[in-house]
């Protein structure tokens with residue numbers, strides 16, 4: 001049975017990765033399992049300079065999901081290079097850095113540094129709904145996505161994956177902009193903008209008022225968007241949004257994702273990602289599939 005894939009030039013032993021912001025830089029989860037069992041690790045959104053993020057409360061539970069407004073808290077790329085990358089390099093897994101910035105220049109300067117590091121690829125975050133400048137402000141227009149992606153492409157020789165926001169009317173056209181600007185892959189979906197109100201205080205629960213919705217509640221939206229993007233572009237898709245087991249992962253792959261990411265599922269059970277690898281293998285056994293690549297995009301539409 002073959003579970004190996006090549007995603008946008010990145011070799012992975014299986015299609016399972018962990019989604020940015022839900023796995024830190026891997027340390028906490030390494031107490032539970034060998035991180036080398038994963039196809040890849042996508043780091044917390046990392047910026048040129050350290051960021052302290054938004055005021056708490058920054059997370060809350062919702063029906064079959066959660067809202068977060070972390071606001072890209074991270075120690076900055078220099079700290080990452082000196083402290084977290086050497087730790088991650090101990091494991092036999094692909095390392096993809098989620099890169100975020102507030103301006104095109106900041107994305108470019110950050111990616112110049114990332115280009116010099118021993119990492120496998122960059123996931124460009126043009127989709128965080130929880131910061132005032134950058135990210136989703138670029139990610140929700142065709143021109144914005146194209147400008148940032150083209151500028152970064154000029155300075156980055158490593159595989160470039162661009163992460164899309166679902167908070168748009170036509171995700172397929174945004175994915176096309178990414179492809180036209182020279183990216184090697186696209187990832188989707190980031191969180192859906194939401195709000196929860198405490199009815200006793202008559203105030204939003206999150207200090208930021210709004211936050212990004214993730215978890216099983218968003219899976220049908222994510223599967224639909226992966227399918228639509230798969231019809232629009234030829235670059236590979238990293239699919240995510242509510243995946244908690246192997247069957248969910250297979251659903252995304254049938255819709256057109258070559259690899260998948262597990263986000264909020266890591267908070268429900270720290271073993272969700274490794275159990276998803278086993279779940280994919282068990283589906284392959286059940287359906288006598290020899291190569292996982294054979295099911296990508298194979299949904300039979302009615």
Ligand SMILES: Cc1cc2nc3c(=O)[nH]c(=O)nc-3n(C[C@H](O)[C@H](O)[C@H](O)COP(=O)(O)O)c2cc1C
Pocket residue numbers: 019020021022044045046068070072098125127128163189190191213214215216218240241242243261262263264265
């Ligand atoms: C607490 C939290 C922090 C996140 N931080 C980031 C981030 O730094 N960069 C990013 O691109 N996405 C971030 N995300 C979005 C996830 O990577 C993922 O796209 C989204 O949660 C959907 O997947 P899920 O339903 O499996 O969680 C974050 C999500 C959560 C729940």
